Amino acid sequence: MKQRRILLFTGNGKGKSTAAFGMLARALGHGMRAAVIQFVKSDDAVGEQRFFSVLPGVSWTQFGKGFLPRDPHSPAMEAHREAAREGLEAALEALASREYEFVLLDEVCFALGHGLIPVEPLVAALRSAEDGKIVVMTGRNAPPALIAAADTVTEMTLVKHGYEEGIAAQKGVEN
Amino acid sequence: MKQRRILLFTGNGKGKSTAAFGMLARALGHGMRAAVIQFVKSDDAVGEQRFFSVLPGVSWTQFGKGFLPRDPHSPAMEAHREAAREGLEAALEALASREYEFVLLDEVCFALGHGLIPVEPLVAALRSAEDGKIVVMTGRNAPPALIAAADTVTEMTLVKHGYEEGIAAQKGVEN
Numbered sequence: 001m002k003q004r005r006i007l008l009f010t011g012n013g014k015g016k017s018t019a020a021f022g023m024l025a026r027a028l029g030h031g032m033r034a035a036v037i038q039f040v041k042s043d044d045a046v047g048e049q050r051f052f053s054v055l056p057g058v059s060w061t062q063f064g065k066g067f068l069p070r071d072p073h074s075p076a077m078e079a080h081r082e083a084a085r086e087g088l089e090a091a092l093e094a095l096a097s098r099e100y101e102f103v104l105l106d107e108v109c110f111a112l113g114h115g116l117i118p119v120e121p122l123v124a125a126l127r128s129a130e131d132g133k134i135v136v137m138t139g140r141n142a143p144p145a146l147i148a149a150a151d152t153v154t155e156m157t158l159v160k161h162g163y164e165e166g167i168a169a170q171k172g173v174e175n
Numbered sequence: 176m177k178q179r180r181i182l183l184f185t186g187n188g189k190g191k192s193t194a195a196f197g198m199l200a201r202a203l204g205h206g207m208r209a210a211v212i213q214f215v216k217s218d219d220a221v222g223e224q225r226f227f228s229v230l231p232g233v234s235w236t237q238f239g240k241g242f243l244p245r246d247p248h249s250p251a252m253e254a255h256r257e258a259a260r261e262g263l264e265a266a267l268e269a270l271a272s273r274e275y276e277f278v279l280l281d282e283v284c285f286a287l288g289h290g291l292i293p294v295e296p297l298v299a300a301l302r303s304a305e306d307g308k309i310v311v312m313t314g315r316n317a318p319p320a321l322i323a324a325a326d327t328v329t330e331m332t333l334v335k336h337g338y339e340e341g342i343a344a345q346k347g348v349e350n
Contacts, residue, residue: 008334014327014329015184015190018197022193022223023347023348029227030347052200151337152335153335154190156332157186161328162326167326
């Protein structure tokens with residue numbers, strides 16, 4: 001019997017979203033249909049999107065406006081909140097739908113952590129997801145309610161990163 | 176200018192190999208050619224292999240015999256050592272070859288940590304790899320020499336895992 005699985009990749013190290021994309025590949029290798037919902041991110045020229053979004057069985061949607069303004073009271077925040085709310089709606093739909101066996105909510109923890117969306121409706125939707133559904137969530141600073149709702153949680157810890165040694169972001173590595 | 180990049184995903188948490196597979200997808204999305212060399216693993220029915228190994232631009236080879244015998248002095252160890260040595264040869268070749276822009280050495284840390292292969296030739300090959308080459312290595316207990324050779328290192332820490340709650344390994348999640 002297949003159980004509902006809820007996985008969470010959090011922490012400040014590199015590898016959270018890439019681990020989720022690796023799981024997506026794994027799920028597609030088993031013929032599953034997948035919904036990818038990206039919060040915060042708005043860059044559609046990155047390698048993972050180019051690679052996966054054209055595949056049959058993958059629905060890939062971005063609900064982000066990129067970097068947040070530094071001032072949380074900036075009027076520009078409203079556009080980010082609106083985008084995140086749309087992402088949450090899409091996430092709740094994908095979690096409830098039988099169309100997708102695999103649901104990836106990329107950077108949802110970031111959106112939650114910055115108060116762009118509330119955590120309660122997401123936790124409720126996770127708890128009502130069907131058996132056999134695989135849900136993978138990523139982002140720094142996962143809220144405790146999400147950690148509690150997940151069955152498998154990994155903290156990615158930065159040991160060292162090329163940025164510190166002055167290495168620039170590079171195609172195939174950082175994007 | 177593209178630099179040589181050496182990334183390492185280690186630790187006891189879930190997500191090391193999947194992060195590497197996510198990076199593979201990212202690299203393929205940018206049109207790179209990739210060599211995947213798997214140590215230890217011998218199961219070719221897993222989702223990631225089904226998914227990636229049939230793609231153009233991917234060379235996927237396993238040099239593993241599965242789980243090690245408990246007794247390191249068991250005669251059965253020799254077959255594991257031999258497989259790992261062949262994997263190391265293939266790794267050194269891929270690192271030196273212009274054919275591959277992305278080289279993934281999956282579970283190489285496991286093979287090193289169990290003394291199946293020596294670390295020195297690998298470190299030497301990493302240090303001589305060309306600019307622009309992306310190398311990703313995975314596995315628990317990365318040796319200090321490998322951490323020193325890498326520019327970006329993430330420790331995947333287990334916060335919780337479904338196994339502990341009695342959840343069985345499942346297609347699309349664990350394999």
